[in-house]
Amino acid sequence: MVQILIRRTGYALATLFFVSIICFIIIQLPPGDYADAYAAKRHAGGEIIRAEEVEAIRHQLGLDRPMYIQYLNWMWGVVRGELGMSLEYKRPVSEVIAERLPLTLILAFSTMVFIYSVALSIGILSAVRQYSAADHFFTVIGYIGLATPNFLLALLLMYASHKWFGQSVGGLFSPQFQDAPWSWARLMDMLSHLWVPVVVLGTAGTAFQIRTMRAVLLDELNKMYVIAARSTGLSEFRMLMKYPVRIALNPIVSTLGWELTRVISGAPIVGVVLSLPDTGPLFLKSLLDQDTYLAGAMILIYCTLVIAGTFISDVLLIILDPRIRYERLT
Amino acid sequence: MVNTGVKVKRNKHVRRLDIATARQLMWWKFKRHRMALLGISVILFFLLLAIFAEFLSPYAPYERTAIYTSGSPMGLNFIDTDRKLHICPFVYGRVSKRDPVTLRLKPAIDTSQCWPLRFFVKGSSYKLWGIFKLNIHLFGAKGGFIHIFGTDKLGRDLFSRCLYATRTSLSVGVIGIIFTFFIGIVMGGIAGYIGGMVDNIIMRIIEFIRSIPTLPLWLSLAAALPREWSALKVYFAITLILSLVSWTNLARRVRSKLLALREEDFVISARLAGCKTARIIRRHLLPSFLSYIIVDLTISFPWMILGETSLSFLGLGLREPAVSWGVLLFSAQNILSIVHMPWLLIPGIFVIVSVIAFNFVGDGLRDAADPYSK
Numbered sequence: 001m002v003q004i005l006i007r008r009t010g011y012a013l014a015t016l017f018f019v020s021i022i023c024f025i026i027i028q029l030p031p032g033d034y035a036d037a038y039a040a041k042r043h044a045g046g047e048i049i050r051a052e053e054v055e056a057i058r059h060q061l062g063l064d065r066p067m068y069i070q071y072l073n074w075m076w077g078v079v080r081g082e083l084g085m086s087l088e089y090k091r092p093v094s095e096v097i098a099e100r101l102p103l104t105l106i107l108a109f110s111t112m113v114f115i116y117s118v119a120l121s122i123g124i125l126s127a128v129r130q131y132s133a134a135d136h137f138f139t140v141i142g143y144i145g146l147a148t149p150n151f152l153l154a155l156l157l158m159y160a161s162h163k164w165f166g167q168s169v170g171g172l173f174s175p176q177f178q179d180a181p182w183s184w185a186r187l188m189d190m191l192s193h194l195w196v197p198v199v200v201l202g203t204a205g206t207a208f209q210i211r212t213m214r215a216v217l218l219d220e221l222n223k224m225y226v227i228a229a230r231s232t233g234l235s236e237f238r239m240l241m242k243y244p245v246r247i248a249l250n251p252i253v254s255t256l257g258w259e260l261t262r263v264i265s266g267a268p269i270v271g272v273v274l275s276l277p278d279t280g281p282l283f284l285k286s287l288l289d290q291d292t293y294l295a296g297a298m299i300l301i302y303c304t305l306v307i308a309g310t311f312i313s314d315v316l317l318i319i320l321d322p323r324i325r326y327e328r329l330t
Numbered sequence: 331m332v333n334t335g336v337k338v339k340r341n342k343h344v345r346r347l348d349i350a351t352a353r354q355l356m357w358w359k360f361k362r363h364r365m366a367l368l369g370i371s372v373i374l375f376f377l378l379l380a381i382f383a384e385f386l387s388p389y390a391p392y393e394r395t396a397i398y399t400s401g402s403p404m405g406l407n408f409i410d411t412d413r414k415l416h417i418c419p420f421v422y423g424r425v426s427k428r429d430p431v432t433l434r435l436k437p438a439i440d441t442s443q444c445w446p447l448r449f450f451v452k453g454s455s456y457k458l459w460g461i462f463k464l465n466i467h468l469f470g471a472k473g474g475f476i477h478i479f480g481t482d483k484l485g486r487d488l489f490s491r492c493l494y495a496t497r498t499s500l501s502v503g504v505i506g507i508i509f510t511f512f513i514g515i516v517m518g519g520i521a522g523y524i525g526g527m528v529d530n531i532i533m534r535i536i537e538f539i540r541s542i543p544t545l546p547l548w549l550s551l552a553a554a555l556p557r558e559w560s561a562l563k564v565y566f567a568i569t570l571i572l573s574l575v576s577w578t579n580l581a582r583r584v585r586s587k588l589l590a591l592r593e594e595d596f597v598i599s600a601r602l603a604g605c606k607t608a609r610i611i612r613r614h615l616l617p618s619f620l621s622y623i624i625v626d627l628t629i630s631f632p633w634m635i636l637g638e639t640s641l642s643f644l645g646l647g648l649r650e651p652a653v654s655w656g657v658l659l660f661s662a663q664n665i666l667s668i669v670h671m672p673w674l675l676i677p678g679i680f681v682i683v684s685v686i687a688f689n690f691v692g693d694g695l696r697d698a699a700d701p702y703s704k
Contacts, residue, residue: 018538026550147685149636151643152659152678159668159675257541265543269640273663283546284644287553299550302543310541 004318012311019303020078024071027296038087074293078300084293088286093297096282101301103278104267108305110198111263115205120252122206123213124245130218138210145207150266154200154273161196173277201270205259209252216251220244246320253317257310264302264309356621359698366694372687376680380497384456387490388470391653393454395475397426399485401437403673404477406447420446421476445474480673482661491653492677498654499635500684502569506634507627509573510580515623517577518584519611523592529585536578544575548637552646561652568647572637576630583626587619621698629692632685639681655681 039054065073077084083093126135173189220226221244229239271280279298286294350358360366379386395401406419423443429436451470457463470476479488521532551571555564591597592615600614616623635655641647642656643663650657655677661667662674 015538015541019542022542026547026554143686143689144682147632147682147689149639149643149678149681151640152675152681155659155662155668155675155678158665159672162665162669261541261543265545268546268549269644272644284549287549287646290553295550295553299546302546303541306541306543 005315008311008314012307015307016304019307020075020300021071023296023299023303024074026299027292028067074296078297083297083300086286086291086294088289088291088294093294096294097279097297097301100277100279100282103276104271104280105305107194107197107201107267107271107276107278108260108263110194111202111205112260114198114202115209115259115263116252118202119206119209120213123210124217124240126210126214127217127221128240135214142207142210145203148203150200150204151269151273153203154197154270157196157200158274197270197274197276200274201263201266204266205262209259212251212255213248216248217244220248250317250321253313253320256313256316257306260309260313261306264305356698360694363690363694363697365690369687369690369694372683373691376496376500376684376687379493380500382458383490383493383497384458385464385466386468387487387493388451388453388467388476389487389490390454390456391491391494392486392651393490394485395477395481395487396485398424398437398475398477398481400483400671401477401481401485402671403480403488406478416444416446418446418448420444421471421474423474443474445471445476447476448472479676480671482671482674488658488673488676491658492655492680494653495655495658495677496680498565498648498652499638499656499681502565502572502638502648502654503631503634505566506569506572506576506638507631509570510577510630510634511623511627513573513577514580514626515584515616518581519588521581522585522588523607523611525589532581533585536581539575539578544637545640547575548572548641549644549646552641561648565648565652568638568641569634572634576633579630580623580626583622584619587622588615591615591618621695625692625695628688628695632688632692635681635685635688 036054038057039049042049074084081094083097085091086093086096089096122138126138129135173186173193223244226239226244229243230236234242267278268280268283270276271278272284275281279301283295283298285291286298389395401424404421404424406421407416408419409415421444423440423445424437425440427436427438447469448471449469450466451472452465453467453470455463455465477487477489479492481487482491517532517536521529548571551574552568555567559567588611597610597614600610605614638647638654639656639659642649642654643659645660648654648657658674658677659681662671662678667674
């Protein structure tokens with residue numbers, strides 16, 4: 001068990017290392033660096049900026065050093081929790097992100113809870129009552145849910161709520177709580193707004209997991225051990241929960257990491273459309289402005305979240321399925 | 331006697347199954363999937379829309395109706411205000427009126443005018459597929475204009491733009507699939523046939539790519555494209571970016587199939603006959619699991635479309651003057667424009683319907699891909 005954990009941690013760290021290189025390459029991809037962009041901006045504003053000034057900025061930011069030194073500098077900062085200065089906000093990147101990251105985490109976590117609580121219950125229902133009206137209904141909903149891009153769903157929800165409820169669903173807070181300090185009322189207010197992005201972000205995943213759960217459970221229900229369990233006189237519900245559902249959970253748990261990848265991947269676009277005060281709009285803006293350190297840090301954080309999620313799902317699978325434990329040890 | 335009759339009949343059926351070619355079996359299995367057939371017809375319909383976009387659309391994508399900007403969809407009517415039935419449908423005329431409160435010019439319905447629908451009308455000239463110079467459009471309104479999906483802020487016909495967008499978005503999918511196909515086959519082929527260290531490295535790369543969240547990766551790659559690139563260049567770059575992520579599925583499939591097949595007798599005999607590795611893969615191995623590849627490609631098609639749409643919607647994919655579903659939806663980005671012009675969301679219906687259709691076909695193909703399983 002410990003051995004597997006150590007190996008998994010090693011994998012995760014190695015992946016993290018490669019991710020950091022990719023992030024750095026992505027940061028460097030746009031032609032020109034921040035000094036150029038800054039000069040262009042000042043120039044557009046009607047100011048005259050001399051080549052020496054641009055050069056000075058470049059030198060001051062260390063943009064004229066060799067690539068690998070820039071990478072090592074950046075990495076060393078990351079390890080110490082210093083992600084560089086946001087060139088657009090004129091503040092440390094870690095500060096800018098720290099303001100918004102908690103909301104992204106809350107959103108991702110609630111979405112995962114939403115996906116699995118809804119998908120598991122509906123999946124079990126659909127499998128046990130195969131071809132019932134409810135099963136057909138959820139199959140249709142599932143197909144549509146898988147096919148609708150997140151942002152379109154967000155737009156439709158916004159339109160519907162404006163049209164029929166006359167309220168805007170954008171943002172996470174009502175106007176009176178926008179800048180208020182954290183309090184119980186503000187938390188409640190946030191929760192009442194949170195369901196919209198959670199539903200938008202979770203629909204596709206839920207549809208996918210319902211299909212998986214239904215398919216696997218249907219396979220399991222036809223097996224002999226189900227009949228054997230029934231014959232021992234267990235109630236139908238307990239029998240379901242104790243045997244077939246537990247086995248059917250395996251593929252669900254093993255894809256937990258992918259699901260998290262999808263949720264994290266979809267979060268920025270939903271954040272932009274619903275104008276949430278989370279990291280989504282920040283990320284998009286940083287890309288458009290070529291605010292390299294901020295963009296790189298954001299990608300690194302998204303990837304780290306995913307890697308951590310995959311790690312957790314691996315550990316969960318080991319706990320859930322003794323076969324994996326023994327297979328690896330022998 | 332009755333019994334034997336039944337038996338003979340069943341035997342005949344069995345024999346038909348026995349002598350059927352793999353292709354026939356696949357077709358039978360696919361045909362059983364009603365939804366897959368429906369999906370195929372929807373896709374063919376979309377393809378026709380895309381191919382004949384110039385002819386089917388009443389206007390060119392940049393043609394503006396200056397007096398009908400931000401106009402709502404014009405419904406077809408058969409019965410006019412005098413309760414008179416028209417054989418040929420018509421639309422009511424539109425006039426510009428000043429809003430009494432805001433004093434702004436606003437289009438309003440004028441029921442005194444009827445503009446009948448006419449088929450094969452002359453309109454703006456175009457070159458069909460860049461060859462035939464024509465000016466015939468499938469339909470148009472006599473005496474006025476017709477915008478069945480409404481118009482955008484500049485007064486451009488949304489219906490026509492949707493048709494042109496169908497062409498762009500589907501072709502992004504097709505070209506992306508071609509890129510995916512080549513990268514996937516080559517990487518999977520190398521991994522599966524050479525094996526060993528190379529295989530290990532490629533598999534690690536694949537796992538690595540799969541563990542990066544797709545959309546942020548696409549976004550940052552798309553953001554790195556130079557702004558001054560031409561629309562065509564951006565178009566190819568975007569499709570390439572989309573396939574940079576999607577090839578992993580195909581490569582895994584190709585690799586696992588190659589690993590399973592490379593010890594088969596027919597491969598050994600081919601090698602003994604002096605075939606080169608590339609030829610063995612291409613002529614002997616590839617055809618034996620081509621059906622699986624087609625399934626995988628069909629399944630990744632909707633992801634291409636969704637990816638392109640999302641990128642363009644965020645302003646990092648295709649941009650004006652290109653017209654794609656995502657570009658059209660880009661103008662529906664904020665709540666104000668949706669509230670005032672909900673018809674701007676119509677391109678979204680195209681996206682959803684096409685993705686559902688492809689998913690149905692993918693499901694049907696998946697069952698048909700292995701015709702010998704029960």
